């Protein structure tokens with residue numbers, strides 16, 4: 001049995017999410033990428049997709065509609081294609097996932113990109129009208145707080161009508177009881193961890209761990225030898241400890257200044273960290289000095305074959321400091337964090353004779 005599914009990710013993380021999907025569920029075939037969306041065909045039971053860590057939401061496709069024009073006649077085509085779709089298999093999968101919950105209500109969420117001769121609400125009405133006719137009688141449309149959500153996505157000449165299988169806990173995570181300003185979205189933290197190519201022998205360090213999201217995600221993603229975290233603020237460490245306890249992830253914490261880590265040279269195999277952006281935490285001027293010290297100190301504590309994954313809004317500054325301080329950048333990925341572009345750097349220590 002093959003299922004046509006899509007996941008929503010933070011824009012910029014589409015290909016990375018698919019690399020997690022393919023590694024976890026071999027045989028899954030990519031259909032297409034779009035901004036913030038990855039469409040694929042898989043034989044994996046959709047419930048298992050909810051264990052993915054780098055995606056925000058999972059959907060089962062009810063209708064995949066091609067040839068959606070920008071003219072008003074597209075509304076009829078959307079309506080007709082949705083009416084023809086058989087929702088029963090998707091409803092039964094939803095029922096198995098949300099065991100014991102009897103859905104009574106549904107709503108439609110619409111997303112539409114590009115200039116068109118109709119509005120997003122018109123497209124939504126066309127699809128809702130079809131769903132009203134084709135869904136079982138016991139399901140009633142509502143505006144808010146629906147038990148079940150259908151999502152309509154229209155981009156270029158394509159449309160997807162999907163049933164949302166995930167709920168908000170997929171992206172917010174239940175362990176995240178404590179939040180700090182500048183705390184990272186768990187799916188982005190997971191993406192950083194995925195890029196660090198986890199192995200069970202990793203000694204993982206987040207030297208500026210804040211509420212500890214990265215280390216928790218790393219612990220939940222795959223076994224590791226040791227997880228070490230620290231922050232200059234006691235308050236952050238208290239929160240990080242609580243989050244790790246709730247998530248049942250073992251992390252050793254210290255309060256420290258990341259410029260002078262109480263760690264031996266070449267003692268960690270992975271550094272994964274979200275550096276202060278100089279907006280909510282720090283200032284751009286202070287960042288310059290801080291970043292230079294960090295580039296040196298991280299180089300000291302990482303093993304020669306180790307990997308470092310960092311996220312920062314200071315792309316140019318961090319990139320040039322890495323080059324000047326013995327690092328070789330393997331990969332860069334641009335994403336959006338708190339409305340501003342941020343760059344993920346994957347780096348290793350440059351080989352001496354390179």
Ligand SMILES: C[S@@+](CC[C@H](N)C(=O)[O-])C[C@H]1O[C@@H](n2cnc3c(N)ncnc32)[C@H](O)[C@@H]1O
Nearest residue numbers: 182183184208209210211213231232257258274
């Ligand atoms: C962007 S936040 C990290 C957020 C974290 N990834 C999370 O999800 O909560 C940066 C953290 O660096 C800490 N910090 C700033 N300067 C530091 C320094 N010199 N040494 C250690 N921690 C520092 C701040 O207290 C803050 O918690």
